[in-house]
Amino acid sequence: MANDSTASLDPSSSSMNCGNGNFSYSKNSTLQRVGSMKANTIIEEVIADRLIIEKFSTSSNTVRIADLGCSVGPNTYFAMQHIIGAIEKKCESKGLSPSQFPEFQVFFNDQTTNDFNTLFTCLPPEKKYFVAGVPGSFHGQLFPSSSMNIVYSSFSFHWLSQVPKEVQMKDSPSWNKGRIFYASASDEVVQAYAAQFAKDFDSILSARGKEIISGGIMFTFMLALQDGCHPSKHILSFFLDAAGSILMDMAHEGLITAAQVDSFNMPLYLGTPKEITGLIERNGWFSIERLKFLDHKPGVDEPIEPSKHTAHIRAVIQDFIGAHFGAEIIDELFDRLHTNIAAHRDLHLSLGKAGVLLFVALRRK
Numbered sequence: 001m002a003n004d005s006t007a008s009l010d011p012s013s014s015s016m017n018c019g020n021g022n023f024s025y026s027k028n029s030t031l032q033r034v035g036s037m038k039a040n041t042i043i044e045e046v047i048a049d050r051l052i053i054e055k056f057s058t059s060s061n062t063v064r065i066a067d068l069g070c071s072v073g074p075n076t077y078f079a080m081q082h083i084i085g086a087i088e089k090k091c092e093s094k095g096l097s098p099s100q101f102p103e104f105q106v107f108f109n110d111q112t113t114n115d116f117n118t119l120f121t122c123l124p125p126e127k128k129y130f131v132a133g134v135p136g137s138f139h140g141q142l143f144p145s146s147s148m149n150i151v152y153s154s155f156s157f158h159w160l161s162q163v164p165k166e167v168q169m170k171d172s173p174s175w176n177k178g179r180i181f182y183a184s185a186s187d188e189v190v191q192a193y194a195a196q197f198a199k200d201f202d203s204i205l206s207a208r209g210k211e212i213i214s215g216g217i218m219f220t221f222m223l224a225l226q227d228g229c230h231p232s233k234h235i236l237s238f239f240l241d242a243a244g245s246i247l248m249d250m251a252h253e254g255l256i257t258a259a260q261v262d263s264f265n266m267p268l269y270l271g272t273p274k275e276i277t278g279l280i281e282r283n284g285w286f287s288i289e290r291l292k293f294l295d296h297k298p299g300v301d302e303p304i305e306p307s308k309h310t311a312h313i314r315a316v317i318q319d320f321i322g323a324h325f326g327a328e329i330i331d332e333l334f335d336r337l338h339t340n341i342a343a344h345r346d347l348h349l350s351l352g353k354a355g356v357l358l359f360v361a362l363r364r365k
């Protein structure tokens, strides 16, 4: 059922496409997996150099790891197995035998609307860890104080807790009329998004600061923008601006209303290294161990079929679009987006320069 109101989208009520179908996130998230695997070596280095294994062996000998915004597998299974492997390698290097290795408990977190059934049904049978599901927003505290050793999060912290209210208010200078994203909008809209990200990222850091033990580690991967680049030059902005102008075309054709487009905005933000570093330093709970763009530019290093790119973006945003505009426009919108992406293949080459994936490793002070 289409939503004609101007009510703000609630990000907690939408998630990645569930199940195992053709348009599901589990079948359309290989680009994210390839991206996060580019940091495998750095993750091993940080665990080898900075994780203090004596800290967990003196308590219950259990290592508690959380994946925040895990969605549905398989990316999260690979990531958790890799972290556990890196810790076991470190234990080995300290002379521990396998019988002295710690036990592992993995907490899979996502919004309550996430498809936890598929996530748990598809868990790898050979997994070497105990499993728990933790529904709820990572913008608040999810675990007891000082209970976690390692927190991991990939492709999730660029999601905002809400669309900034002023971009949806008709009488505000920040009203984002006729667009669904801030990247090509006025400075007022960009500022409203930046302020929301600053608030949200600070909440994320403070909540993790309470949950992670001193010396514990947090790994995150975020879609981000190179310092000094205009946000409209980012590949995510290309997709969302294209989707926004297709929606406006559909409004002109009477398939939806312009008011529906004016009242819809994606709750995503692309921080820059400078912005993110400043927020981490101001927050104060963590020291920065690594902060760097990974060499991951989908469509730039190797050609990607427009249908694959379209399916990946569909798996991520379909639920949000459907909740606001109604499910009946989805196929038409993504058919048109596919045509648009296919017509602009060369553009991807220049878009990679604006940065794609920022990797950050933090250590709890």
Ligand SMILES: C[S@@+](CC[C@H](N)C(=O)[O-])C[C@H]1O[C@@H](n2cnc3c(N)ncnc32)[C@H](O)[C@@H]1O
Residues within 6 Å of the ligand: 011, 014, 015, 016, 029, 032, 033, 036, 068, 069, 070, 071, 072, 075, 076, 109, 110, 111, 114, 136, 137, 138, 139, 153, 154, 155, 156, 159, 160, 161, 316
């Ligand atoms: C693009 S998916 C990334 C999934 C997985 N980490 C990966 O790398 O493939 C982003 C995930 O973050 C989740 N997410 C967004 N905001 C969240 C929040 N406030 N709390 C918990 N999960 C959130 C979404 O529901 C979604 O499953």
